[in-house]
Amino acid sequence: MAESKFLYVLRHAEAKPGIGIKGDFLRELTLEGRKQLDRLLGMLKKMDFKTDLILVSPAIRTLQTSEIIGFGFPSDIRKIVDDIFDAEPQTLIELLNDIKGEIQKVLLIGHNPGISALVSYISGQDYISMKPGMMAIIELQVDDWKMLGGNTGILKEILQ
Numbered sequence: 001m002a003e004s005k006f007l008y009v010l011r012h013a014e015a016k017p018g019i020g021i022k023g024d025f026l027r028e029l030t031l032e033g034r035k036q037l038d039r040l041l042g043m044l045k046k047m048d049f050k051t052d053l054i055l056v057s058p059a060i061r062t063l064q065t066s067e068i069i070g071f072g073f074p075s076d077i078r079k080i081v082d083d084i085f086d087a088e089p090q091t092l093i094e095l096l097n098d099i100k101g102e103i104q105k106v107l108l109i110g111h112n113p114g115i116s117a118l119v120s121y122i123s124g125q126d127y128i129s130m131k132p133g134m135m136a137i138i139e140l141q142v143d144d145w146k147m148l149g150g151n152t153g154i155l156k157e158i159l160q
Helices: 020-025 031-046 060-069 089-097 114-123
Strands: 005-011 053-056 078-080 105-110 135-140 153-159
Touching: 005 114, 031 060, 031 153, 053 060, 060 105, 089 105, 089 114, 105 114, 114 135, 114 153
Parallel strands: 005 105, 053 078, 053 105
Antiparallel strands: 005 135, 135 153
16 A cells, blocks of 8 residues: 555634524634634644645635644645535545545545534544534545545544
8 A cells, every 4th residue: 555645624613603504604713713723733733734635615714714724835735615515424525536646635624514424434433523623633544535435544633
């Protein structure tokens, strides 16, 4: 097997309340949410965190999360993907299956309940509830993103 692939799954940080689907889409991070991400960013810097690709939902709170966590990464590795917003796990799997083989490390920034279900499915764990600002680190047991599916990864750590 080639070099291990890693999937980092991040739930956006705490956001202000919103009403309805349009209001939900426009929710911004709270001050506490920004503090959550500052703590997480400190942990990631200590780990010398690197990623080849950042996939992010177009919702305001996920874009703000990606700006804070993606600080220092080249802007061309961040891809805004409409399908991540309100996505089912299968939609997220299909999105990840389309990643080019040379990409080794992907950061996916999205929403619950889809990302919690995704982490649980890939790692074969009982349901893992991703709280706002939590990041799951999954080492994938596949050579190509096309092979990603249920029980194909090992949950290495959850950061908060």
